Amino acid sequence: MTDSSPLALEVSHAVKIYGALPNAVKALNDVSIDVANNEFFTLLGPSGCGKTTLLRMIAGFETITEGSIRLFGENIENLPANKRPVNTVFQQYALFPHMTVLQNVAFGLTMLGKSDREANGIATRMLDMVQLGEFSNRKPTQLSGGQQQRVALARALAPSPKLLLLDEPLSALDLKLRHAMRVELKQIQEELGITFIFVTHDQEEALTMSDRIAVMSNGELQQIGTGREIYEEPKNKFVADFIGETNLLTTQVESIQGANAVCVVGNHTPLECASAGGISIGDTGIISIRPERITLTKPGSDATGSNLTGTVKRFIYLGTDTQCMVELDDGTEIHVRVQNAHDSATDFDVGERASIKIDQGAARLLVN
């Protein structure tokens, strides 16, 4: 992110409204994103959150109702899709079934007016890059899902776009292949130095590959940040809940110590929470605590911990971890995750009382 080079993509105040006024649907509401050159940027959100609409708008398949889109400083919102130096990898790949793999990859170059020889030369190199050189004369339907995915990637990259858009490209693959492709996609992006805009509803996928993630919901931007930022410092309840697993406890602010707020949880137990600021005593809010940052100890055995206590309700074995459901004394239920490397969690019996310790800085107060 050097300051001198222009941003790869600037979307400012994008609004998308479908349909006419009485039953108009607002798919995007004032969304602004800036993407730096060479960045792997992910739009993350549940289905219907507007992420695909935004991507299709950048590609040129949807018109923008209000706002502007700039690509390396140039306004592109009025350019038709075939004039934008932007290519897309489609969710179902959309490989042309009547053409060979090579013809598919060369298609964009041919349409740009390159000679067949030049187009085929570049296409062959792209296919070699995705390790499919030997399949160039096959039809796409003769390839496996993973191979088709690579062809789609090669086809979109062949005309050297300034921006590559990927619309949930991994969702049609099985789990093992999906994991392998994540690493490969990231590698290709780093090698080519092309800016990627990646759309997904899978938070794990977003965390693995992205430089930055924009979390969206209901057509609005919730938070933009690195994976660590949105996981550890979620701005609101939606982000905390959507990214990973969390415990959400309603609370009231008791006192303020610097940037931290002291809130009451359970049976009047004070808990120090980090917050984004802008809070005052008496505010109600929600505390988010990640389940892996909570530990259970035998009551009385650990004098340093908080005196939050509860009853162990149930264990769920998850392979690498064990999830433990604990009912606090005021009746709220929280989840605790313990790695199965050490068996402290399973020391407890169901129904046994436990003292609950929350890591320093793990509790986060969300006021909205």
Added chain:
Amino acid sequence: MAKNTTDVRRYPGFFSFTILCLFLLYTPLIIVTIYSFNDSKSITTWGGFSFRWYQDIFYGLEAAKFKTAAWNSISIALMAGITATVIATSAAIGMIRGEPFKGKSLSFGLINLPLMVPEIVSAVATLIFFSAIGFTRGYMSILLAHIVFCIPFAYLPIAARLEGIEKSYEEAAIDLYATRWKAFTKVLMPLMAPGILSGFLLAFIISLDDFIITNFVKGAGVETLPTAIFGSVKQGIKPNIMALSTLMLLVSIFFVSLSYLINKLGERTGDKQS
């Protein structure tokens, strides 16, 4: 095969009912086909096997009439089929790829109207229309009428095919810098081809077979094969009509099978296949 206990083939009477249906459907056709090889002037008594009636069609008394009629039929079917296919393809793209518009279902109804209106009504209406505008009845009036009623037959397979083609193919083409025209000719057309061909063949066959509308709008002197056959039969059924019918049946079977095969082939290329 029929391992499923609820399979329709296990219903009582299934077999005999099937045989009855097949019998009613095909016996007349089979009898006509067999008697077209009859070496007798009678149409009911068998006088041995021969090709004389086939020879009669091409070299007999009515040969000239049949030849002109066949030529009219084939040229009209070809032109009506092609024109109807072009119109139906445009209509399908407009209906399926276009944004929803007011009166979309009405348009769909209009396109398919000839399928729902009794043919005799269409025939009378077309005749009255041509008289009203003072259009001379003859070859051109038959061609125009055929184009109109062939459209829905071409439209249905084309629209069915287009509906199965994901919009993302065209988007991918346009995303890869193709103009709208190139996206149509390089991507959408090849994908639609089986539907278009199948629609054309169907329209062709429907035009070739048509009697009622043709008979109303043809005017004096211009005959197609069906009207020529009808004219001939009015003076008594001769065995040469059976031979001619058998030939037309063969042509029909050929084109319908071709249409079916092309559609099958298209389905396979459209789907995933290992």
